[in-house]
Amino acid sequence: MAQKQRRRKRRRSEVAFVIKLFIMVLLVIFIFEGRLIYTLFTFDSAGRVVTQVNEEETETDSMKEENEAGTRSGTASGTGAALNSYGTYLAGLSDAGVSQDAEVREPHATVSNPDSAAIVGEQEEAVDDTYFSNAVFIGDSRMEGFRNTSGITQGTFFTSVGMSLDSMTSDKIISDGTDTMTVAAALSGGTYGKIYIMLGANDLGEYSWDDFKSGLVSVTRRFLEIQPDAILYICSCIYVEEDKVTTGDYINNENVDQLNEVLLEVCEDQGYYYLDLNEELSDGYGSLALDASEDGVHLTVESCKKMLNYLKTHYVSAEASEAETETESESETG
Numbered sequence: 001m002a003q004k005q006r007r008r009k010r011r012r013s014e015v016a017f018v019i020k021l022f023i024m025v026l027l028v029i030f031i032f033e034g035r036l037i038y039t040l041f042t043f044d045s046a047g048r049v050v051t052q053v054n055e056e057e058t059e060t061d062s063m064k065e066e067n068e069a070g071t072r073s074g075t076a077s078g079t080g081a082a083l084n085s086y087g088t089y090l091a092g093l094s095d096a097g098v099s100q101d102a103e104v105r106e107p108h109a110t111v112s113n114p115d116s117a118a119i120v121g122e123q124e125e126a127v128d129d130t131y132f133s134n135a136v137f138i139g140d141s142r143m144e145g146f147r148n149t150s151g152i153t154q155g156t157f158f159t160s161v162g163m164s165l166d167s168m169t170s171d172k173i174i175s176d177g178t179d180t181m182t183v184a185a186a187l188s189g190g191t192y193g194k195i196y197i198m199l200g201a202n203d204l205g206e207y208s209w210d211d212f213k214s215g216l217v218s219v220t221r222r223f224l225e226i227q228p229d230a231i232l233y234i235c236s237c238i239y240v241e242e243d244k245v246t247t248g249d250y251i252n253n254e255n256v257d258q259l260n261e262v263l264l265e266v267c268e269d270q271g272y273y274y275l276d277l278n279e280e281l282s283d284g285y286g287s288l289a290l291d292a293s294e295d296g297v298h299l300t301v302e303s304c305k306k307m308l309n310y311l312k313t314h315y316v317s318a319e320a321s322e323a324e325t326e327t328e329s330e331s332e333t334g
Contacts, residue, residue: 108286110236110278111264112257118267118274120233126312129154132194136227138183139163139198142238142298146198150304158186164202165212169219187226193318195223195230196275196311200237200259201297205250213262217270231316232272236260239278239288244296251297253286273316280310 111119132155137143140163147157160173167173172180176189187195197220203212224232237259245251260278267274281303283289288296292303299307 105285107284108282110260110282110286111274111276112261113264113268116264116268116274118264118272120273120275120314120316122313123315126309127315128312131312131315134192135194135196136187136190136192136230137196137198138168139196139235140202142201143196143198145298146304146307149299149301150308152308156190156192158183162202163199164206165199165215165219166206168199169215184222184226187223192227192230194233195227196233196235198235198237200256200263201240201251204237204252204255204259205248209258209262212259213266216263216266220266220270220272231318232270233275233316234263234267234272235275236263236277238299239282239286241288241290241293241296244293246295247297253288257286275311275314277307277310280306 129152132152135154136156136158137147138158139146140159141161143157144159144161146152147159158174160167163173168183170182172182172185174181174183174186176186206212207215220232220234224230237256239253239256240251242252264274266272281289281292281299289303291300293299
């Protein structure tokens with residue numbers, strides 16, 4: 001009996017041992033497999049993250065390359081989408097930030113008849129200031145600003161702020177320091193080989209163009225009666241920067257163009273010489289160049305210097321003027 005009980009206990013112990021062993025094996029397998037599953041899951045997630053990051057970096061690099069290519073294209077052509085602060089393009093805008101639907105500015109000729117023989121062309125060699133030693137400059141505040149800031153060292157100036165065709169014709173607006181006199185009287189006080197006339201800014205909106213033309217012809221003929229050997233230059237009325245002008249809506253570039261057409265016609269009809277200053281000072285679109293004036297009318301120092309350089313390269317020699325006069329006289333005689 002006792003022996004049977006010992007056998008039963010031994011069997012129970014063996015069974016318990018097997019069960020414990022089995023449980024331990026299961027635990028080992030569970031722990032091992034769990035770590036394996038965790039590792040595989042983590043690796044797969046990390047792989048997906050890395051792949052996603054790499055894909056995003058590739059897309060970013062691609063966008064940068066496209067943006068750089070677009071920038072180069074926009075710079076070269078002057079059109080296309082505008083690049084914003086984030087490095088992407090804004091549809092409908094040019095690289096200047098102007099809507100493509102906005103009105104496109106067309107290049108604007110500064111003279112009504114570019115082939116006119118009265119227009120003084122550019123010479124190969126520039127003259128120095130001695131060319132102006134026997135010259136007289138007549139004009140308004142723009143001409144006065146030219147005298148004061150261009151750096152010109154020679155020449156006589158008969159200028160008056162606000163000078164117009166009427167005041168140039170008959171008013172005592174020229175001062176010699178002790179007295180005032182008319183422009184014609186001032187001209188009578190010396191001998192001049194060249195006369196430069198600049199006016200028009202104070203005449204816009206004042207006359208009909210026909211009246212202005214006849215008045216200008218009358219006064220310039222009077223000046224040449226006083227100085228018969230002088231070359232007479234008429235300067236174009238310089239454009240304005242309309243956004244800055246506050247003195248009246250009649251001071252606009254449409255009126256300037258019409259006035260200049262009259263000035264050129266007078267030069268063509270009378271044998272005078274026309275200086276197209278807007279060739280140098282305009283923006284190419286029928287307006288004064290940006291930043292060429294503080295108030296939209298009167299020129300800056302830099303612009304006055306440009307004007308002087310223009311006069312030094314656009315001139316007529318006395319010999320050429322005499323030859324043209326003789327040719328015209330022969331044509332009229334024939």
